[in-house]
Amino acid sequence: MNTLALRWSLDNKPHLSVLDQQLLPQVEKWIGIHDCNEMIAAIKALKVRGAPLIGVSAALSLAQSGLHGSSKEKLLQEATALMAARPTAINLMNCVNRLQKVILANVKPELLLKETLTEALAIAQEDVELCDRMAHYGAALIESGDSILTHCNSGALATAGVGTALGVIRRAHELGKKIHVYVDETRPLLQGARLTAWELDKFQIHYTLITDNMAAHVMSLGKINKIFVGCDRIAVNGDFANKIGTYGVAVCAHYHQIPFYVVGPQTTVDSKCLSGAEIPIEQRHAHEVRGASGSFGNVIWSQENTPVYNPSFDVTPAKLVTAWILDTGVLTYKNISEGALK
Numbered sequence: 001m002n003t004l005a006l007r008w009s010l011d012n013k014p015h016l017s018v019l020d021q022q023l024l025p026q027v028e029k030w031i032g033i034h035d036c037n038e039m040i041a042a043i044k045a046l047k048v049r050g051a052p053l054i055g056v057s058a059a060l061s062l063a064q065s066g067l068h069g070s071s072k073e074k075l076l077q078e079a080t081a082l083m084a085a086r087p088t089a090i091n092l093m094n095c096v097n098r099l100q101k102v103i104l105a106n107v108k109p110e111l112l113l114k115e116t117l118t119e120a121l122a123i124a125q126e127d128v129e130l131c132d133r134m135a136h137y138g139a140a141l142i143e144s145g146d147s148i149l150t151h152c153n154s155g156a157l158a159t160a161g162v163g164t165a166l167g168v169i170r171r172a173h174e175l176g177k178k179i180h181v182y183v184d185e186t187r188p189l190l191q192g193a194r195l196t197a198w199e200l201d202k203f204q205i206h207y208t209l210i211t212d213n214m215a216a217h218v219m220s221l222g223k224i225n226k227i228f229v230g231c232d233r234i235a236v237n238g239d240f241a242n243k244i245g246t247y248g249v250a251v252c253a254h255y256h257q258i259p260f261y262v263v264g265p266q267t268t269v270d271s272k273c274l275s276g277a278e279i280p281i282e283q284r285h286a287h288e289v290r291g292a293s294g295s296f297g298n299v300i301w302s303q304e305n306t307p308v309y310n311p312s313f314d315v316t317p318a319k320l321v322t323a324w325i326l327d328t329g330v331l332t333y334k335n336i337s338e339g340a341l342k
């Protein structure tokens, strides 16, 4: 299986590699992942990132461990460690939980190996299909002439398929709709500037990069008429977590009466989470805010001891969302309040 950011083959021995997303766009370097510890390190460092992709990658990493002969006990320990790599995107837990069930259900080693691999590959393939379905439903909401704002990276780099929000935008472009995309750079790790801009360029979709603090101004000028963002966890009341800055975009969209759509697959819905207040928010290192790192090296522009607050995600309340684009269709606030996500 080959995706934009993940390669898996089983020619002689299992081979799993990921595109190092921390080095993009200047350097396109694939790194081999040989065991679950390497996958955990890659996920923590955001070399592998995006809610669906970290779930798929963790599942394949466990399958690889099984093929290397890991015992049932070791696989279960690795599953627990993988789930702890990042706390906010529920896809990681949902995908690893599926493998945990397979591991627990199979006692014979050869069956355990086969079933674990089958389940991991099914998860990857399903993600491709979920993305296609979201792209189908979402692209129908886009018209020629639309000028769309997006935040973070929710494209093929963040999933095994075309993406979530960016997949919708890409599908509209492939359908021949003439669109323009404004890309928030997405501080602190710049997924918009580094990754979304790279994808839009690759797929020849017209775009303009702006810094995050320009978004409200660009909206006030009437330059944006639709907003599409991805998500890392959706609560059953429709609140959702996405990359830090999404909430601010939603507030500005509400003020300017711009339709604000969130796009996510069923693997991002947390049926146990009643509202956004229950979503754990990942806190990341201070150095990400004090400066920037990439293929260009490390730059620090603050004093080295500058106190920092660095939540990686924020929660957008359901009231600010125009519609939720899922793989099952488009839901309104009324659908959600009547229990569509329960």
Ligand code: MRU
Pocket (backbone or CB within 6 Å): 046, 049, 050, 051, 052, 089, 151, 152, 153, 154, 155, 158, 159, 164, 165, 191, 229, 230, 231, 232, 242, 243, 244, 312
């Ligand atoms: O910290 P990241 O880069 O993994 O955060 C990713 C996002 O917030 C995306 O917008 C999100 O995963 C939703 S779409 C795949």
